[in-house]
Amino acid sequence: MNDKRLEHINISAFQEDLLRWYEENKRDLPWRENNDAYRVWVSEIMLQQTKVDTVIPYFNRFMEKYPTVYELAEADQQDVLKQWEGLGYYSRARNLQTAVREVVEAYDGKIPEDPKQLGDLKGVGPYTKGAILSIAYNQPIPAVDGNVMRVFSRVLHIEEDIAQSSTKKLFEHYVEEMISKEDPSSFNQAIMDLGATICTPKQPMCMFCPVMEHCQAYVEGIQDRLPVKKKAKKQQKKKYIALLIQNKEGKYVIEKRPDSGLLAGLWQFPMIPADDIVKKDWQPWLQENYGLDVEINESCTSIKHVFSHIIWNVDVRKASTNEETVQDSRLEFVSLEELKKYPFPVPHQKMIPFLEE
DNA sequence: AAATCGGGGCC
DNA sequence: GGCCCAGATTT
Incomplete structure (x- = not known):
């Protein structure tokens, strides 16, 4: 693998600066009350392609109505869709319930810690698998979403088109190299918070960034031109x-x-x-x-x-x-x-x- | 690799 | 109007 991009970065110092910032600045979100795997799972599904502020009320209502996998497994699908109404991408709701029923049937209601078993569940793709394994079970697994690609495209100056499906594997490789083995849960969540609040798509606030001195794009003054993303075609x-x-x-x-x-x-x-x-x-x-x-x-x-x-x-x-x-x-x-x-x-x-x- | 699959908020 | 959002699945 081409690791020339890692030669200019002090990984342990990057981790230290990032995690210190996260400890001080992490957002207070409903799904962060604890690391219960079911709560993490539901939140990650709802957050797919969906803003945090949109998800919060849906998440709270959903957890009140379906507090554990058992309530959701036994629910009527039409009721679950009614809970999801307005959130969009409705296959997420149907797949989540299918997967939860599988967890109840095959795993006695315990959400798998095994990557293979977890990833085979309906609606659990590479990102969600990594998010659950790292956040709920503290395993050092990448969880590469739009935030992660944006942050690392800048930190490591990566110009590959993030709209291409093959590009995600490149980022997974770099996250594997850079993720904290002591606290992978905080590391992955810290990158997401950084991407959401500081390393934003437009006009990133580099002056407040805890890892600006580790950022190749900031050093070169090209943060506004990254990440590279091919335009979507018109509807x-x-x-x-x-x-x-x-x-x-x-x-x-x-x-x-x-x-x-x-x-x-x-x-x-x-x-x-x-x-x-x-x-x-x-x-x-x-x-x-x-x-x-x-x-x-x-x-x-x-x-x-x-x-x-x-x-x-x-x-x-x-x-x-x-x-x-x-x-x-x-x-x-x-x-x-x-x-x-x-x-x-x-x-x-x-x-x-x-x-x- | 590209298309499908929601909806909202920002500029 | 275009862009982005804690992506997964199907074609």
Whole structure:
């Protein structure tokens, strides 16, 4: 392995300066109350691609409702998705519950300390495995996320594109070399806190950095140009007509999305893909796809929703039907009160206020 | 290796 | 509008 980048750094001094800073400045976060592996696990799953401030209220509610692996293992999946509602990347919730059930069945409820067993659990990838092993079990294993790549791209002046999947292995190698063997838990968490509070993506506060004298990018004055990351391509746009369909009893039609793909297992108001279906074909399309005879009214609002790879433009319309039962197994008629128990994606949550008017 | 999979907050 | 976020899984 090419270790020329390590020749300019005093590893033990780096560790010492970093850990001293962390002891003084570590953030007070709910999942740091103790090192219980289940709490660490839940927090790490929630924190994937998600900001700390967003996660905190979700984490607190989740731990209150599912304090141990046993409560989560026995829970109804729809209830778990309801707890996850608004947090995004819903496969995280389904995979977490699948994995927790595996831990209860195969490991008597004890989260494995063995890297192989832990990494084989659903939704536990290289990062989460390293985070749990280091934070909960104090094993000197790398946990390479965006923070770690940003910090070490600067400290070691690494110009490899961090958007490439192969690049992560390079960082894992360097973290293995540099991680504190005495306190790997604090080391990994310290790098994350440093990346979140000082070694930030834009305008890093190098003057407050505990390891500035160890940082190659700071010495060279190039911290603003690291890390290197290839641009993401633009999202594809899709148009839909969403229908708030009410029947004579005042109930509304909702639809469960498929078990895989975007927003899997969540509920929504029926949508017509408007890119594919022209206006004159709306009625026959609804009859064909849902078995519903619907009268459609004028638009009441429009909603734009940006996903990572798609942009939805949804024209929302009230509609009525004479049906009282549904033929399609994906559909249900629900009252406004009942509807609140179902997990909805955010763009459809924004339609709910228009039901009451 | 690239695409999929949410949503919010920042500039 | 683009970018980033305590990434994993599928293609």
